Amino acid sequence: MATTRWLAVVLAGVLAVGASAAGAGGGKPAEPDEAALVKGNSHFALDLYARLRARDGNVFFSSYSISNALAMTYAGARGQTATQMAAALRFPMDGDRLHQSFAKVNRDVNAAGSKGGAEMQVANALWTQTGLATLPAFQATVKNLYGAGLTPLDFKRTPEKARMTINAWVEQQTRDRIKDLIPEGALKPDTRVVLTNAIYFKGKWKHAFPEAATRNDTFTLSTGKTILMESYGKWFNLKVSLDTKTHQVRTYINNCLKETSQSPSGPTPNWYFKHGVYTCDSGTCRDHYKNIHLYLKP
Helix, strand or coil, X not given: CCCCEEEEEEEXXXXXXXXXXXXXXXXXXXXHHHHHHXXXXXXXXXXXXXXXXXXXXXXXXXXXHHHHHHHHHHCCCCHHHHHHHHHHHCCCCCHHHHHHHHHHHHHHHHHHHHHCCCEEEEEEEEEEECCCCCCHHHHHHHHHHHCCCXXXXXXXXXXXXXXXXXXXXXXXXXCCCCCCCCCCCCCCCCEEEEEEEEEEEECCCCCCCCXXXXXXXXXECCCCCEEEEEEXXXXXXXXXXXXXXXXXXXXXXXCEEEEEEECCCCCCCEEEECCEEEECCCCCCCCEEEEEEEEECC
């Protein structure tokens, strides 16, 4: 007997939200429940990263998207399922308090983009098998607090049509940036619920690249291979700080923290810039300043 495929989670877009004492919508302090939720999500992000980092290649994921989508599912969970979900997702509270806090954080995140002159939109949706019974209280929670309506689709008879409908929604929410998110054949006749979370962000550069000064130039990858890219050359004051115990690298440009990354614990990491290769170790990289000609992609 085939096992019913009850849930498929689809996440479109990426956004990392860290713990902060300030509300995302402005300079005002976050409410205690909001702050606790963001802190819990940060812990969940680190837990998930600890597992994903074992894979080869780069790791790029959105803990905020995952928490958002699964919080909607959590609204309908009970018993041991709810207990395990809350523990894994690091939810600091339960019931209506949790969902109210998610609603406030989502509103703050959406408002932050408009106040900063950027485009920022977080959208949720649930797609259920036609005729699948759902409790009115669950419908009200996901609609009123997550802005997600329940759209019935006939996965049993027309899974391909359902896939195209969901992909069209994702494409619209991400301003045509993400197309065909769900591949052909991913949805089966035994699919019952699909959750989607889409994040669209378009920001402004603090120092915009003049179009007339942007040109094609070569860029050296960490493998030593060179590629052609559009670039704009400018002098910056660069500081790279390496913690030899945690292997955490902090990169500062013009005394502003621009990136925190994890360096390999084995071979000494190399930093490739326009004018050479700079090798970091405890003697040359910690608190080391150097004026360097960085080439950035606009």
